[in-house]
Amino acid sequence: MSAWLPWLNIFGVLFGALTTAAMLIWVERRLLAVWQDRYGPNRVGPFGLLQVVADVIKIFTKEDWIPPFADKPVFILAPAVVMTTVLMSFAVIPFAPGIGVVDFNIGLLFFLAMSSLSVYSVMLAGWSSNSKYSLLGGMRSAAQMLSYEVFMGLSLAGVVVMAGSFSLRDIVEAQRNVWFFIPQFLGLVTFLMAGLAETHRLPFDLPEAESELIAGYHSEYSGMKFGMFFVGEYLGIALISSFIVTMFFGGWLGPFLPPFVWFGLKTSVFVALFILLRASLPRPRFDQLMAFAWKAMLPLTLLNLVVTGGLVLAFGF
Amino acid sequence: MVWLFYLAAAVALFCTVMVITRLNAVHALLYMVMALLSLALIFFLLGAPFIAALEVIVYAGAIMVLFVFVIMMLNIGPQSVDQERRWFNLSTWRGLVFIAGILLIELIIALRLGFPEPLDVTEVTPHQVSLSLFGPYLLGVELASMLLLAGLVGAYHLGRREQERPKK
Numbered sequence: 233m234s235a236w237l238p239w240l241n242i243f244g245v246l247f248g249a250l251t252t253a254a255m256l257i258w259v260e261r262r263l264l265a266v267w268q269d270r271y272g273p274n275r276v277g278p279f280g281l282l283q284v285v286a287d288v289i290k291i292f293t294k295e296d297w298i299p300p301f302a303d304k305p306v307f308i309l310a311p312a313v314v315m316t317t318v319l320m321s322f323a324v325i326p327f328a329p330g331i332g333v334v335d336f337n338i339g340l341l342f343f344l345a346m347s348s349l350s351v352y353s354v355m356l357a358g359w360s361s362n363s364k365y366s367l368l369g370g371m372r373s374a375a376q377m378l379s380y381e382v383f384m385g386l387s388l389a390g391v392v393v394m395a396g397s398f399s400l401r402d403i404v405e406a407q408r409n410v411w412f413f414i415p416q417f418l419g420l421v422t423f424l425m426a427g428l429a430e431t432h433r434l435p436f437d438l439p440e441a442e443s444e445l446i447a448g449y450h451s452e453y454s455g456m457k458f459g460m461f462f463v464g465e466y467l468g469i470a471l472i473s474s475f476i477v478t479m480f481f482g483g484w485l486g487p488f489l490p491p492f493v494w495f496g497l498k499t500s501v502f503v504a505l506f507i508l509l510r511a512s513l514p515r516p517r518f519d520q521l522m523a524f525a526w527k528a529m530l531p532l533t534l535l536n537l538v539v540t541g542g543l544v545l546a547f548g549f
Numbered sequence: 550m551v552w553l554f555y556l557a558a559a560v561a562l563f564c565t566v567m568v569i570t571r572l573n574a575v576h577a578l579l580y581m582v583m584a585l586l587s588l589a590l591i592f593f594l595l596g597a598p599f600i601a602a603l604e605v606i607v608y609a610g611a612i613m614v615l616f617v618f619v620i621m622m623l624n625i626g627p628q629s630v631d632q633e634r635r636w637f638n639l640s641t642w643r644g645l646v647f648i649a650g651i652l653l654i655e656l657i658i659a660l661r662l663g664f665p666e667p668l669d670v671t672e673v674t675p676h677q678v679s680l681s682l683f684g685p686y687l688l689g690v691e692l693a694s695m696l697l698l699a700g701l702v703g704a705y706h707l708g709r710r711e712q713e714r715p716k717k
Contacts, residue, residue: 342602
């Protein structure tokens with residue numbers, strides 16, 4: 233039995249992550265509909281739940297076309313990169329005691345490494361498509377993700393200082409007394425912004441802004457390659473949400489209910505928050521986006537880090 | 550463990566050769582990213598997970614992204630591949646291969662004289678790295694940060710807009 237447990241964990245997490253990402257497509261469309269005072273997909277199956285299945289069948293049978301002017305190997309590689317890096321990040325997430333693929337003592341750094349590698353997907357897609365809208369989208373995303381990555385790592389440094397470890401399990405255990413979103417509120421806010429920018433969700437979805445760039449970096453993609461970008465984005469939302477829960481909201485900790493249920497519930501709240509942000513906020517201009525990162529968020533995270541470090545050094549809690 | 554090391558090393562070597570021989574700049578950079586990733590794996594196998602993670606975050610995830618970004622900005626087309634092809638002839642790399650060959654012979658002799666012991670791994674935790682960085686090597690860290698600050702100020706000066714320059 234125990235020999236099978238790692239495999240069960242690996243395939244369980246893989247299956248769970250992919251199913252969640254697929255279901256998120258339906259969840260997002262329904263929730264957006266609720267907030268915009270309409271029904272959303274409700275024809276296929278009960279509550280429209282089978283809409284995802286119908287979409288998948290459709291997308292698999294579509295023609296998967298590679299434009300003749302594209303750089304073929306890079307064009308094919310790009311969507312694989314986003315899926316790989318995001319799925320790899322799920323390996324370090326501690327879902328509950330005993331559930332989770334691996335417990336690195338550098339788990340947090342592994343997450344940051346994978347998220348910094350995922351930039352390549354968008355950039356390479358934009359470059360290899362060899363079309364100007366894609367290239368503009370790719371360049372925007374490169375600039376955006378590089379800028380937001382700078383303080384993404386720094387915003388988590390306060391949590392690391394308080395927990396005294398890079399291991400995500402240790403960080404969750406360190407939140408037994410108080411969840412870190414109270415002492416690290418600035419860290420939470422800045423990480424949320426960075427997470428939004430990393431998954432390029434609205435309001436930070438300038439790399440794919442439909443109204444000006446015609447879907448940006450993936451405008452030349454079709455069929456399942458487009459589907460990979462699509463699923464990759466939803467996987468990213470699930471990943472960032474579960475990471476926020478792990479770092480700031482005590483992970484699996486909580487009274488009465490089993491740990492895994494707590495983790496799922498907390499993560500769902502943040503997924504819903506991501507969707508609500510999309511429903512309610514307009515898109516900023518690109519220079520506003522960059523100025524926001526460098527002139528507001530970076531000083532805030534540095535301030536947070538200095539204050540946290542000073543307090544921990546002075547009182548040693 | 551040793552065969553994992555040799556596998557990663559082989560991938561790193563192969564990718565490095567591909568970096569040099571590719572004519573398309575973006576393809577070369579992608580091979581370089583792969584070489585850096587396999588180097589990170591080697592660091593990990595040698596018991597330095599912290600350095601491995603930093604290798605991926607800093608080199609593969611930030612510096613190489615900037616390289617790709619610049620090449621995207623230049624948007625060099627097929628004519629650059631032709632140019633590379635013209636430059637990439639025997640007379641260009643004759644000298645380099647000669648020098649690299651000397652190093653290779655040296656390496657072979659060194660390996661034949663005394664083959665180093667197979668990996669004797671003691672893991673260095675992030676805790677230990679930071680203790681030595683901000684303990685005995687504090688001066689080095691401070692010097693490096695000053696150097697980076699100078700680079701930052703220099704870049705800002707070069708990138709300054711023309712009309713903001715004060716009139717003499």
